[in-house]
Amino acid sequence: MIELLSLPGGRPAYRVKSSAERLEGIRAVLLTLMLVVAAIGVPMQFVGVASASDAATIDADPNTVSSTSTHTVRAEVEDEDEGQSLQDIDVDYNSAQIPASVENVDESDVSKVGIDNNGDGAIDIDLSGTITNIEYNNDFHTITFIFDESYELNQSDAVVIAYQDVTNPDEPGEYQTQVSINHDKTDHPAKATLNIVEDDSTPETTIDSASVDPSTVAPGETVSNQIVQFSVSNVSGDGVSDTHYVTFPDALAGRLSPNSATVVSGPASIVSSIELVDGPDGDGEMDTLTFATNDDSGSVSDLVLEVDTTVEYPDASSGTQYGIDIRVDDSDSTDAFSDDAAVVTVEDNTPPEISSFSLTNPSDTTLQVSFDSNESLSDIQVEISGDTNHALNEEDFTSTYDSGTYTYTATYDPGATGSYTATLEVAADDAGNDGADGDDEETDSVTIEDGSTTTTDSTDDGSTSSDDSTSTTSTDTASSSDDTSTSSTDDGSTSTDDGSTSSGDGTATPSDGTSTPDGDTSTETATTTAPTTTDPGVNQLVIGFGTAEAPAPSSVDDGAGSSGPLPVLLAILLLLLLSAVAVRKREG
Incomplete structure (x- = not known):
């Protein structure tokens, strides 16, 4: 360095300074600069000296205000930690004005932990399972992860740990966080910046839950107040209507009659009845209940909504399910869907109603069992007891349906006469409900006789009747003579009190060899003819002599099944005539 000198006479002169003088000048300049910088507050960083703020980083995902987030921390190993065991890593949020909270973090929330030894950000040595404890301080704003000290630190290492369930600060900003490895042995923790921003995105509308009451119904039941309630999260409060849909299965189309829609909780109100x-599917079936709400609060909100409707359920089998779909069309968010959000199940707990149980004998030895039911049956058992025992089941029965009544009929031929009783043992529907309760109305009896039938049921007075029986009464005929009398027999022959007989063909033979009172021998022939008649209640008698046949006299039926007095009188007159002829012969 050259120094300017002034010689006598004003002439300039120059001198070269020594090295020592030059170094002293440099120091003075630097000192002056440092004093100036210190006075205005600008920090100095000298080449070759590492800044503590470069030794750690912290990231949040998501990094929006008030979000539940996963924080990933990376801390580099300092020279002083070289060769030491990894004892802990401490993350202190407390220095920030609005600190994050680690109150909900536990060991299960640690998603990864290990060593990055080459600076690429990936874990090269996995330390999962080496954390033995977690400590919390400063009202859950500081968290310390304790290790089992099985790993020895190297200067090129960086400890990486990620943990969930951290609650971010509720205001945006850059928050200073202190990170320490083996924090009890360090005096200068590394500094990391946590960046939190506003959430400008619109939250997604979701259907959280749904219920239906009643959730079980009987087959064919009509529910006057079927209640479907559902909760919806993040419904926009922009003052524009949001539309809600509750869709029942197509099987219930035309069976719905809406009653009302209600906002159970939340700031919205019903704006469309x-x-x-x-419905949204556009299949042409009237199966959907719809209404609209409006919320002008200016922010998203959670709603609990409810619909009330009348449902006429069909006569479905037990176990049938009807799933109810729910959809919400939000004016400022994505639409929400939930298929089968609530389910109604058909449960048949009511036994069938049985009536008109009967056992009859329609013809010959055939038995017929018949009864009515108010619903279809899948299991039938009827026991027939008596002179012959037999069991009938559902395969033996045929059924007909008319106006809500099922009539079941079965026949059985025991092949023999006798008394029989039928008892309904089982009459069950598809759900296993048995309508056979064993009372008198489910038992009936009948008696099959030769040519007659007697029926006794639960309402019978115990008497028996025969609709085809026949009663026959014979009539005896006597003459006025003291030595001769005749009587009618079943085979048409007659007998006299003197021992003679008259055959059924009308020829009478005396037993004494044709002797008569006057000594003459003569033959008297009586002919009895029973003409054919179609009236079983009329007895007809024809009496003749010789070969002449008298015409058949008429008779009067008195309705009691026997002949009237006219045939008897005619017989007496003929006998008197016969006696008069005999007397006249004697006198002649």
Whole structure:
């Protein structure tokens, strides 16, 4: 360095300074600069000296205000930690004005932990399972992860740990966080910056839950107040209507009658009354209840909504399920869907109603069992007891349906007469409900006789009757003579009190060899003819002599099944005539 000198006479002169003088000048300049910088507050960083703020980083995902987030921390090993065991890593959020909270973090929330030894950000040595404890300080704003000291630190290492369930600060900003490895042995923790921003995205609308009451119904039941309630999160409060849909299965289309829609909780109000429409699927079936709400709060909100409707359920089998779909069309968010959000199940707990149980004998030795039921049956058992025992089941029965009544009929031929009783043992529907309760109305009896049938049921007075029986009464005929009398027999022959007989063909033979009172021998022939008649209640008698046949006299039926007095009188007159002829012969 050259120094300017002034010689006598004003002439300039120059001198070269020594090295020592030059170094002293440099020091003075630097000292002056440092004093100036210190006075204005600008920090100095000298080449070759590492800044503590470069030794750690912290990231949040998501990094929006008030979010539940996963924080990933990376801390480099300092020279002073070389060769030491990894004892802990401490993350202190407390220095920030609005610190994050680690109150909900536990060991299960640690998603990864290990060593990055080459600076690429990936874990090269996995330390999962080496954390033995977690400590919390400063009202859950500081968290310390304790290790089992099985790993020895190297200067090129960086400890990496990620943990969930951290609650981010509720205001945006850059928050200073202190990170320490083996924090009890360090006096200068590394500094890391946590960056939190506003959430400008619109939260997604979701259907969280749904219920239906009643959730079980009987086959064919009509529910006057079927309640479907559902909760919706993040419904926009922009003052524009949001539309809600509750869709029942197509099997219930035309069976719905909406009653009302209600906001159970939340700031919204009903702006469009409930009505029955085709629904979002556009299949032409009137199966959907729809209504609209409006919320002008200016922020998203959670709602609990409810619909009330009348449902006429069909006569479905037990176990049938009807799933109810829910959809919300939000004016400022994505639409929310939930298929089969609530389910109604058909449960048949009511036994069938049985009536008109009967056992009859329609013809010959055939038995017929018949009864009515108010619903279809899948299991039938009827026991027939008596002179012959037999069991009938559902395969033996045929059924007909008319106006809500099922009539079941079965026949059985025991092949023999006798008394029989039928008892309904089982009459069960598809759900296993048995309508056979064993009372008198489910038992009936019948008696099959030769040519007659007697039926006794639960309402019978115990008497028996025969609709085809026949009673026959014979009539005896006597003459006025003291030595001769005749009587009618079943085979048409007659007998006299003197021992003679008259055959059924009308020829009478005396037993004494044709002797008569006057000594003459003569033959008297009586002919009895029973003409054919179609009236079983009329007895007809024809009496003749010789070969002449008298015409058949008429008779009067008195309705009691026997002949009237006219045939008897005619017989007496003929006998008197016969006696008069005999007397006249004697006198002649």
